[in-house]
Amino acid sequence: MESEHNPFRPPEAAIEPPAEPSADSQLLAEPRACPAGHGLSWIGQGWQLFKLRFLMWIAMLIVFGAVFMTIAVLPFIGILANLAFPLFFGGWMIACERVHREGELRFEDLFAGFQNHFGPLAITGLLYLAGMLTALMVGGLAGLLFGGSMAMMFSGDPGASIGLGFVVGFLVYMALIVPVLMLVWFAPALIVFHRLDPIPAIKLSFLGCLRNIPAYLVYGLVGMVLMILGLLPLLLGWLVVYPVLMCAVYASYLDIFLGEAPD
Numbered sequence: 001m002e003s004e005h006n007p008f009r010p011p012e013a014a015i016e017p018p019a020e021p022s023a024d025s026q027l028l029a030e031p032r033a034c035p036a037g038h039g040l041s042w043i044g045q046g047w048q049l050f051k052l053r054f055l056m057w058i059a060m061l062i063v064f065g066a067v068f069m070t071i072a073v074l075p076f077i078g079i080l081a082n083l084a085f086p087l088f089f090g091g092w093m094i095a096c097e098r099v100h101r102e103g104e105l106r107f108e109d110l111f112a113g114f115q116n117h118f119g120p121l122a123i124t125g126l127l128y129l130a131g132m133l134t135a136l137m138v139g140g141l142a143g144l145l146f147g148g149s150m151a152m153m154f155s156g157d158p159g160a161s162i163g164l165g166f167v168v169g170f171l172v173y174m175a176l177i178v179p180v181l182m183l184v185w186f187a188p189a190l191i192v193f194h195r196l197d198p199i200p201a202i203k204l205s206f207l208g209c210l211r212n213i214p215a216y217l218v219y220g221l222v223g224m225v226l227m228i229l230g231l232l233p234l235l236l237g238w239l240v241v242y243p244v245l246m247c248a249v250y251a252s253y254l255d256i257f258l259g260e261a262p263d
Contacts, residue, residue, distance in 0.1 A: 027194055031208035031256045038255055039218030041262035043226075046248030049096055050240070053105040057243040060095065060110045064088055082132050083125040087113040089246075090121045090188035096250035097193065113192065120191045123198040124184060131180035135173050143169020182209035189253045208256045219248065 050057050067088070071081040090113030099105050113121045146168040186205035190196045196204070209216065223245050230237030254260040 025193070025258055027190075027257055028259055031204065031211055032259060033211040034215050034252075034255050034261075036214035036218050038212075038252075038262060039215040039220075040222055042215075042219055042248040042251040042255065043222055043244065045251035045262040046244045046246070049099050049247040049250070050244045052099055052103065054240075054243075056105045056107060057247075058239050060092070060107060061239060061243050061246075064092070064110065079129065079133070082129045083122070086121045086124040086128060086184060086188045086191075087118065089113070090117055090192045092246055093189040093250055093253070094192055096247050100250070100254075113188065117192050120196075120198050120201070121188060124187050124191065124202065127198060127202060128180065128184045131183065132177070135176035135180055138176060139169045139171075139173030141169075142172040143167075179206070182206045185209055185249070186253055186257065189250065190257070204257075212252070212256055215252070219252070223248075 068081050068084070071077070071084065088110065091110045094112045095105055095109035098109060143165040146165045183202040183206050186208050187198065187201040190201040190204055191198070223241075226241045226245070227238070230241040251262055255262060
């Protein structure tokens with residue numbers, strides 16, 4: 001008979017599936033509009049999730065960032081980092097779910113999107129990449145056209161026309177990138193928790209963001225202040241700020257799509 005405490009027996013890895021919403025966690029009929037102040041509450045709830053397992057969250061962020069930086073600097077394929085974003089963010093949402101429901105966190109949750117929801121998340125990544133490229137091309141074209149027209153009007157100062165063209169192109173790019181982000185903001189959570197197909201997920205994500213612009217303006221402004229403060233201790237503050245803001249996205253998902261208002 002095999003000994004219960006065999007010293008040569010290899011350690012057993014946890015093979016339980018990633019956390020999923022509990023049976024009563026059903027989507028609302030439509031995303032709800034939350035008060036503007038909830039933007040701050042989401043960050044507060046993100047902090048509560050973070051501090052429960054802060055060392056593990058920081059380790060996950062370091063790996064997350066290292067993978068993205070490695071892909072981003074590769075010649076010709078750096079832009080594909082956008083393709084992998086929904087896959088990793090889906091895993092981050094699963095990690096938030098596990099902490100919220102069970103009070104536990106597993107490092108392997110970060111890669112859960114590659115294991116159980118690869119197809120839909122990868123398609124979402126392709127759509128995200130297409131949106132980013134479209135915004136970049138339209139912004140660049142607008143800058144070139146505007147810069148060219150300015151050069152014709154003020155041919156004596158071509159440098160000024162180039163500068164104005166760059167500013168216009170950048171503003172057009174930023175105006176287009178916001179709706180692209182709205183399309184994918186909640187899509188990973190909707191895919192991993194509710195098994196939505198990519199197109200319905202991005203449509204619902206866009207609607208959820210659209211109905212909560214005031215709350216997300218508060219979230220964005222507070223997040224920007226935290227990012228600036230995170231610069232002070234040699235960027236080390238970002239090791240806290242980034243996970244908190246990412247966990248706050250999960251909190252906003254609970255609030256907008258499940259009706260679970262932050263405490």
